[in-house]
Amino acid sequence: MSQIKNAANIGTAAVHHALARGLAPGIGQGLGASHDVVIAGSGPAGLSAALACAELGLSYIVIEKQREFA
Numbered sequence: 001m002s003q004i005k006n007a008a009n010i011g012t013a014a015v016h017h018a019l020a021r022g023l024a025p026g027i028g029q030g031l032g033a034s035h036d037v038v039i040a041g042s043g044p045a046g047l048s049a050a051l052a053c054a055e056l057g058l059s060y061i062v063i064e065k066q067r068e069f070a
């Protein structure tokens with residue numbers, strides 16, 4: 001499998017892993033946070049995690065240390 005594909009799968013899997021352990025839409029707001037999920041990095045893993053969040057109704061923010069997204 002390509003490394004990009006593998007990274008994307010890991011990003012999606014990370015969100016589903018958290019869901020299985022209590023992550024739910026709105027949980028961030030309930031805890032006083034601005035988002036349910038904070039995603040560090042806009043590479044394939046981060047963007048696939050963001051897509052998974054969007055599909056699952058989770059609010060999220062992607063932060064990227066570089067000036068431009070990957």
Ligand SMILES: Cc1cc2nc3c(=O)[nH]c(=O)nc-3n(C[C@H](O)[C@H](O)[C@H](O)COP(=O)(O)OP(=O)(O)OC[C@H]3O[C@@H](n4cnc5c(N)ncnc54)[C@H](O)[C@@H]3O)c2cc1C
Binds near residue numbers: 063065066
């Ligand atoms: C030159 C090169 C060519 C490649 N060609 C191929 C190819 O042809 N096919 C293939 O399948 N794979 C290729 N790869 C590998 C592929 O790019 C990686 O496997 C893939 O990008 C990994 O995705 P990732 O999301 O895990 O990490 P990354 O793509 O590295 O993304 C991580 C992001 O997180 C950001 N970040 C890091 N730390 C922080 C922080 N503390 N706060 C905020 N943001 C942060 C980084 O700036 C970066 O944008 C190539 C890699 C390189 C270097």
